Amino acid sequence: MSGRLLLLVESNTTGTGRLFARRAAELGVVPVLLSADPARYPYAAEDGLRTVVVDTSDPDRLGEAATRLAAEAPIAGVLTSSEYYVPAAAALASRLRLPGPSADAVRACRDKAEQRRVLAAAGVGVPGFAVVSTADAAVSAAATRLPVVVKPVQGSGSLGVRLCSDPDEVAEHARALLAATTNERGVATPGRILVEEYLTGAEFSVEVFGTEAVVTVAKHVGPLPAFVEVGHDVPAALPADLERELRQTAVRAVAALGLGWGAAHVELRLDGPVAKVIEVNPRLAGGMIPELVRRACGIDLVRAQVLAALGRATHPERALYGRASIRFLTTDRDGILAPDLTEAVTRAGAVPGVVETVLYRAPGEPVGPAADFRGRLGHVIAVADHPAEAAEAADRGVAALTGAITPASLDRQEALT
CATH class of the missing domain: 3.30.1490.20 (ATP-grasp fold, A domain)
Incomplete structure (x- = not known):
C-alpha cells in the first residue's frame, strides 16, 4: 500500500462515519477502519473502505494492529466518529505520538458523573x-x-x-x-x-472546535418521558445575550474538562437566563449537525477534524450566512413502512427548500415509538435564507414523509380482509 494512513477506530453507524473516510481520501490519505465487526457499517463495503478486524476494546490489540499497518505505510493520524471509542482513539494516537486530545481528559469526560463533579467544582452551571x-x-x-x-x-x-x-x-x-x-x-x-x-428550559448545543465556539444549534426534543432529538436548527435564532451566555458556558466547560483539541459537542439547557451544561461530548456532533453546519455556514467540521488529526492546524471560519434545519421522522405508535416508499420520498423532496430526504429503514419493516436515536426512521434537511423558512420547510418535508408509515392496526385489518 502506498500513501499515508488515517486509522479510524470504529465508527458511528449512520451520519458522519462515512464522511470521515471520504474527507481523508480527499485530503490525500488512505482511511483504514479498525473494527471488531466491520459488517455493522454497510458504508464500508459500499465505498470500498479498507477494514481491519481487531478487538477495539483492547489497547494492546489496537497497538499491534497499528504496528502491522505502519510496516506497510506511515500512519498520519488516528480518529473515531463514535462516542464509545473516543478514549481508545485518543490513547492509540498518544501511543503513536500523533495529534489528538488528552486521553485522560477524554476518559474522565466520558464518565458523566465525573464530568458533573469537575464542572461543578469549576463553577460551570450544571443541573x-x-x-x-x-x-x-x-x-x-x-x-x-x-x-x-x-x-x-x-x-x-x-x-x-x-x-x-x-x-x-x-x-x-x-x-x-x-x-x-x-x-x-x-x-x-x-x-x-x-x-x-429536570430543567425545563429550551435546549441547545454549542459546537466547539479547539477552544472556540463555532455555532449554536437549537434542538427539538420529542415527547417525554424519552429525550429523543427530533430536529435541529442551525444556527439557532437567539437574542445576543443568550447566544453569548451559551457560547461562553460551553467554552468554559471544555476548558474545565481539560479538552481543547478538535471538536467538542456541548449540550445545554437554559435555566432562566443561565445556561447549564447537560453534557460535554469530546467528539463531533451526531444527528447530522455537521452537515447542517456545512450547508448553513460553509464550515466543514468533518474536514477540520480530519485535518486536526493529521497535524494540520485549522480554524473553521464561516463562509455562508444561510440557515439549515433537519427534522427526523418518528412515529408515536406501532406501524409498518409502506411496501413502496417512492411516493412519500418524492412528496417530501418536492417541498421548496428541502435538499435531502433519507429513509433509514426498508419497505415493509415494522416500526414503533422512539425511545432513543435508534427509533428515528429517516430525516429531511432544508435550507433557506431565514431561520423560519428553513424550519418550516423541514417540518413540511417530514410531514410529507409520514405517508410512508402505515398504522399497524390498519395493516392487520387489511390482512384479515
Missing part, C-alpha cells in the same frame, strides 16, 4: 445531581426534586435517558439501568447511574 449505585439510593436522591432525569453515567444518543415522575418510576428505571452490564456495543458499563434535576 443538581446525585450519583447512585442502587435503586433505593436513586429513590432517596429523587425524593426532594421530582420529577427527575435518570440516566447511565456513560452512553450516547439518549440511550437509557428517561424522565421519572414518581418514586416507582425512578426505582423501576434505576433497576433496569443497573441490571445492564454492557451497552449496545458490548462495552462493559459501570454500576452507577445519575439522578439529576
Whole structure:
C-alpha cells in the first residue's frame, strides 16, 4: 500500500462515519477502519473502505494492529466518529505520538458523573445531581426534586435517558439501568447511574472546535418521558445575550474538562437566563449537525477534524450566512413502512427548500415509538435564507414523509380482509 494512513477506530453507524473516510481520501490519505465487526457499517463495503478486524476494546490489540499497518505505510493520524471509542482513539494516537486530545481528559469526560463533579467544582452551571449505585439510593436522591432525569453515567444518543415522575418510576428505571452490564456495543458499563434535576428550559448545543465556539444549534426534543432529538436548527435564532451566555458556558466547560483539541459537542439547557451544561461530548456532533453546519455556514467540521488529526492546524471560519434545519421522522405508535416508499420520498423532496430526504429503514419493516436515536426512521434537511423558512420547510418535508408509515392496526385489518 502506498500513501499515508488515517486509522479510524470504529465508527458511528449512520451520519458522519462515512464522511470521515471520504474527507481523508480527499485530503490525500488512505482511511483504514479498525473494527471488531466491520459488517455493522454497510458504508464500508459500499465505498470500498479498507477494514481491519481487531478487538477495539483492547489497547494492546489496537497497538499491534497499528504496528502491522505502519510496516506497510506511515500512519498520519488516528480518529473515531463514535462516542464509545473516543478514549481508545485518543490513547492509540498518544501511543503513536500523533495529534489528538488528552486521553485522560477524554476518559474522565466520558464518565458523566465525573464530568458533573469537575464542572461543578469549576463553577460551570450544571443541573443538581446525585450519583447512585442502587435503586433505593436513586429513590432517596429523587425524593426532594421530582420529577427527575435518570440516566447511565456513560452512553450516547439518549440511550437509557428517561424522565421519572414518581418514586416507582425512578426505582423501576434505576433497576433496569443497573441490571445492564454492557451497552449496545458490548462495552462493559459501570454500576452507577445519575439522578439529576429536570430543567425545563429550551435546549441547545454549542459546537466547539479547539477552544472556540463555532455555532449554536437549537434542538427539538420529542415527547417525554424519552429525550429523543427530533430536529435541529442551525444556527439557532437567539437574542445576543443568550447566544453569548451559551457560547461562553460551553467554552468554559471544555476548558474545565481539560479538552481543547478538535471538536467538542456541548449540550445545554437554559435555566432562566443561565445556561447549564447537560453534557460535554469530546467528539463531533451526531444527528447530522455537521452537515447542517456545512450547508448553513460553509464550515466543514468533518474536514477540520480530519485535518486536526493529521497535524494540520485549522480554524473553521464561516463562509455562508444561510440557515439549515433537519427534522427526523418518528412515529408515536406501532406501524409498518409502506411496501413502496417512492411516493412519500418524492412528496417530501418536492417541498421548496428541502435538499435531502433519507429513509433509514426498508419497505415493509415494522416500526414503533422512539425511545432513543435508534427509533428515528429517516430525516429531511432544508435550507433557506431565514431561520423560519428553513424550519418550516423541514417540518413540511417530514410531514410529507409520514405517508410512508402505515398504522399497524390498519395493516392487520387489511390482512384479515
